[in-house]
Amino acid sequence: MSKRANTESTILKTILWIYIVLCFIIAGLNYGYVKTAPESTAKIISWIWHFYENWVKTVFIIVASILTIRIIKKSKRTFMRKRNLTGFIITALVVHIVSPLILNNNELYFFTMPLPWTTTPLQTLFENSSFYVSRFPLWGKTGIVAAFAFYVFYSVIMIIGSLLFGRRWQCSTLCMFNGFAAEVFAPAFPLIGKKKKIQPITVKIFTVLKWIIFILSLFFAVYWILLLVGVPVFENYNLMSKLENYKYLSAELLMMMFFWIALSGRGYCYYCPLGTLLGFIGRVSGQRIITNKTECVNCNQCNISCPMMIDIKSKALKGEPVTSLRCVGCGHCVDACTTETLSYTTTFLSKIRLKYKRRESE
Ligand code: SF4
């Protein structure tokens, strides 16, 4: 790596460290100290938290995207990466800046977490839930309806987009939880130590964890849906809400950041409950990496570049498509292929490309 690339990489790592440390400090104050703080102090802390989560995060995403492209383009093609980063910048501007300004709600990022990730947005429909009780004085009925409408809108966009464009649509374009960080800060991982190859045993552990977290998430989703339609289930919903929050904070948020520091940017994506669901939607969409046996020179660059430890080369040597449920559609393999043989597609994308080719040849 050149001296300039080294400096850029250090700046990238520093930005990510600042992002993590600030997140711990400000979120800790906002969700812990604010409950007991004097009203004026609580207001200031909440304002700082929302400013950090919306504006600072967006600025970090833009700056880190520019740095990442500068670092990567020195050694690889950046066709797919540029698309990913452009997608995340647009999503950040929409989710964190424009929509909060239009809907006058600084917490809309909560509402970009569709089921089975978290049931928090669903809880706004339940007037006795602690989420509803805490937000009602701030947002009023209209604000709560607007936030929920935003949630439905986001979920519909995510599902229709994934049916057309595969898991790539959410995991490498829209995801403001882990997907954005994995792409925008890609050269910075892990923050401590050298780049690590995820071992097959770790993949196996992640697979077990994936099903545990998915079943748990479905359990909470079904619980809130039953409660909302009036089916008498366990009535201590505040305890259920707390349990779900603990799952989210420990197995998801904290682990995600731990992986950034010690393992890889996509660590959490191996077992994200929404990602698991999207794997199946990706299947329905016909998502695959197209390979070409005659072009493959067995260089292994695709396998080295894949953050999800998918064996692309073996498929490429046989000319078979890669259809793994784990594929997040990042396109790193496509950019890394030395013979430019690989491409990402879905049934919809293939049809569009075919139409485009026909028009060109007419
Ligand atoms: S797997 Fe989950 S966390 Fe990862 S990019 Fe997809 S939705 Fe986001």
Ligand code: SF4
């Ligand atoms: S096979 Fe791996 S590198 Fe290629 S798009 Fe899927 S996750 Fe990304």
